[in-house]
Amino acid sequence: MQVPSILRGESRTRLLQGIAIGAVASMVIGFTWGGWMTSGTATKLADEQADAAVVVALTPGCVEKFLQNSDAKANLAALQQISTGWEQGDYLEKGGWATRPGATSSDYHLARACAEKLVQIKTAAQ
Numbered sequence: 726m727q728v729p730s731i732l733r734g735e736s737r738t739r740l741l742q743g744i745a746i747g748a749v750a751s752m753v754i755g756f757t758w759g760g761w762m763t764s765g766t767a768t769k770l771a772d773e774q775a776d777a778a779v780v781v782a783l784t785p786g787c788v789e790k791f792l793q794n795s796d797a798k799a800n801l802a803a804l805q806q807i808s809t810g811w812e813q814g815d816y817l818e819k820g821g822w823a824t825r826p827g828a829t830s831s832d833y834h835l836a837r838a839c840a841e842k843l844v845q846i847k848t849a850a851q
Contacts, residue, residue: 780834783825787839788846791822804843813840 755761762770794800800820807813814837817823823836 776834779825780832780838783835784838784842787817787823787835788842791817791820791839791843792846794822801843804840810837810840813837813844816840817843 791797791800804813804816807816814823814833817836817840818831818833821831823831823833823839825832825835
């Protein structure tokens with residue numbers, strides 16, 4: 726049996742180089758623009774999306790807890806006086822309104838989302 730000329734000598738070297746370059750190019754394009762990802766990246770992305778969904782689900786409860794407090798009007802006025810979202814979230818964390826059920830400490834992301842909703846409620850009421 727005769728071996729095809731593409732698999733002999735310099736042609737074989739070029740063929741193997743082309744295969745290697747094609748494989749590397751496919752991986753670069755796939756991971757960069759094709760949406761491919763490693764399992765670690767996929768897990769991290771899924772965890773972030775799950776946390777964001779939990780924050781969205783718990784925000785109305787945080788707002789309700791804040792508004793049911795006996796000093797709700799004073800606290801809402803104090804929250805309105807705070808200029809940055811970071812400080813507003815910190816205010817809610819320190820007040821204990823942004824604690825997830827079963828948790829012992831406040832959740833900063835929940836506090837920020839809750840502060841945004843409370844500021845919107847205050848703005849809509851005016």
